[in-house]
Amino acid sequence: MKFRTMLCAVIVSMLAMQHQANAGDAVGVAHISAPSAERGTDLDVTVWYPAQPGGEAVNLGDSPLFAGTAAMSDAPVSGGTFPLILLSHGAGLAGTPEALSWMAAALAGRGFIVAAPTHPGNGGKKRSAAQTMKLWLRPADLTATLDAMRGDASFGGHLLEGSTGVLGLSMGGNTALAIAGARIDAKRLAAYCDTDLLNASLCGWVRQSGVDLHAMDMHLAGRDGSDSRIRFAMAIDPAPVDVLDPASFAGIGIPVNIVNLGRPEKIPLTADASAIAKAIPNARYSTIADASHYSMFGACKPGAPALILSEEIGDPVCDDGGGRSRGEIHAQLIDMAAAAFTSALKAGR
Numbered sequence: 121m122k123f124r125t126m127l128c129a130v131i132v133s134m135l136a137m138q139h140q141a142n143a144g145d146a147v148g149v150a151h152i153s154a155p156s157a158e159r160g161t162d163l164d165v166t167v168w169y170p171a172q173p174g175g176e177a178v179n180l181g182d183s184p185l186f187a188g189t190a191a192m193s194d195a196p197v198s199g200g201t202f203p204l205i206l207l208s209h210g211a212g213l214a215g216t217p218e219a220l221s222w223m224a225a226a227l228a229g230r231g232f233i234v235a236a237p238t239h240p241g242n243g244g245k246k247r248s249a250a251q252t253m254k255l256w257l258r259p260a261d262l263t264a265t266l267d268a269m270r271g272d273a274s275f276g277g278h279l280l281e282g283s284t285g286v287l288g289l290s291m292g293g294n295t296a297l298a299i300a301g302a303r304i305d306a307k308r309l310a311a312y313c314d315t316d317l318l319n320a321s322l323c324g325w326v327r328q329s330g331v332d333l334h335a336m337d338m339h340l341a342g343r344d345g346s347d348s349r350i351r352f353a354m355a356i357d358p359a360p361v362d363v364l365d366p367a368s369f370a371g372i373g374i375p376v377n378i379v380n381l382g383r384p385e386k387i388p389l390t391a392d393a394s395a396i397a398k399a400i401p402n403a404r405y406s407t408i409a410d411a412s413h414y415s416m417f418g419a420c421k422p423g424a425p426a427l428i429l430s431e432e433i434g435d436p437v438c439d440d441g442g443g444r445s446r447g448e449i450h451a452q453l454i455d456m457a458a459a460a461f462t463s464a465l466k467a468g469r
Contacts, residue, residue, distance in 0.1 A: 147228045148175055148195035152275070154237055154268035158260040163237040165265050166217040167275060168228035170202060171195035180221035184427055185213070185437065186418030189221035191228075197274060203283035203465035204269060206262045206299075206350075207236035208292030211252045211322070213437060214417055215243015220289060222418055226454040227287075232461060233278065234287075235269050237261045242291070249329035252322075253312075253336065255363065256304050258295040259345030262286060266349060283465040285352040287457060289416045290391075293358025293378075297396070298345045300353040301372040305365040306341040310334045312363055318390045319360065321435055350374060352464035354457060357381045357413050359391040369399035376403040377460045379453070381411035382441055388413060408452060410443040416453075419446050 148171030153162040166180075168191060175195030182188025207224055209217050217224070217236035224234040238244075239258050241251025251257075266284060269275050288296030298304065310333045313323035326333070342365065354377040378393045384407065387394075391413060397405035408415075420438035428437065440446055 147171055147191045147225045148193070148197065149178065149180060149191040149225075150194050150274065152268055152272055154261075154264040156261065156264040158257055158264070159240055161240070163240070163261055163264055163268075165235055165237045165268060166224075167236075167269070168221075168224045168234040169275070169278070170198040170228055170231055170233075172198050180225070181218040181418050183418075185420060185424045186219070187421055188218075188418070189225045191221070191225050197278050201278055201280040202231055202233045203280045203285065203461065204266070205232050205234045205461060206265055206284065206286045207234050208258065208262060208286065208288035208295040209236060209239065209242070210290030210292050210416070211242045212247070213243070213433075213435075214290060215239070215247060215252075219243070219418065220416075222450055223287075223289075223454060223457065227458060227461070230458045230462075231466075233269075233275060235265050237265045239295075249326045249331045250336070252291075253309070253326060253331065253333060255291070255294060255298070255309065256338075256341045256343060256345060258291075259299040259347070262295065262299050263347045266347065280465070283351065284349050285354070285461050285465050286350050287354045287356075287461070288358065289356045290359050290413070293355035293391075293393075294360060294364070296353045296355040297358055297361070297364065297372075297376070299347050299350055300374055300376055301344070301346040301368060303344060303365045303368040304341045304363055306338040308365075309341060309363040310336070310338060312360060318362060319388075352461065353377070354460055355379070355393065356416060356453065357387075357391045358393050359388070359413075361393050361396055362390055364396070366399065369396055370401065372400045372402075374402070375464060376400050378403060378405050379456065380405075380407045381413055381415050382407065383409045386412070386441070406456075408441075408449065410441040411449045412439055412441045414438070415440050415446055415449045417446075419450070
């Protein structure tokens with residue numbers, strides 16, 4: 121029985137690698153700039169798209185911890201028009217668009233254009249606790265990205281009119297809800313790190329960085345960050361959801377799909393969106409019981425667990441909920457996202 125299980129795992133892994141290789145041949149990736157008056161600079165936007173043969177093979181999101189995803193850099197865009205998905209990444213180790221290549225490339229392989237701005241200060245070498253906690257700036261990054269995509273010479277003519285959605289994971293899920301119409305509660309955000317009960321890892325870093333949320337200028341935090349061009353929103357393990365104003369959920373007028381990772385009793389309080397889903401008029405809610413918040417990271421390399429210990433990373437970023445592999449959980453999330461965005465943005469077209 122053990123041999124059969126191991127054999128099945130090897131076969132699944134080989135098929136996944138072959139699928140990734142095939143998908144990479146049909147998926148292009150490029151970078152554009154999105155001018156942002158809000159940030160006072162241009163945002164770097166990573167775009168994945170259905171591609172024709174050509175370009176240079178790249179492996180996006182590859183790191184000492186995580187395996188990357190294949191794509192073809194600057195390959196020609198396939199003919200036709202495609203729905204646009206604006207993708208919002210998380211913070212920390214998942215604080216770059218490339219960290220979500222496993223999802224973005226797969227969606228591009230299924231006929232979507234996916235555009236993800238790099239939210240300044242949320243990850244990489246220029247990571248900043250102060251910038252990370254300015255959650256109200258993130259929706260405007262997506263709006264700037266949408267403006268740039270519509271006017272881009274390479275992609276503007278390939279966007280299916282009236283078919284734009286947003287997908288966010290972790291802190292990006294908070295952003296997806298915000299651009300759909302949810303608002304930040306400045307008092308809740310200011311008090312978020314008063315204790316470690318909500319997010320010990322994030323708040324420990326915030327305090328270590330010398331950031332006092334109570335002293336941060338939040339006079340714009342509660343503003344409306346929605347964009348009427350967004351037709352559908354999907355949020356996977358959105359966090360922090362407990363800084364959102366509950367009164368704003370009833371005003372969300374577009375369909376919303378929310379997915380939590382883990383069994384109900386295992387979902388972190390700051391990511392538990394079950395109550396929010398009930399408060400949004402047209403929302404669907406589901407969970408993946410054998411996943412965890414860390415399942416949205418890339419697949420861990422064989423030496424990753426030892427590196428996590430030696431580097432004192434702290435968070436168990438290679439741990440899922442038990443049972444299935446991360447690759448299998450990713451496959452389910454990709455199928456769920458593809459089905460949801462196909463129904464919302466392609467139906468009847």
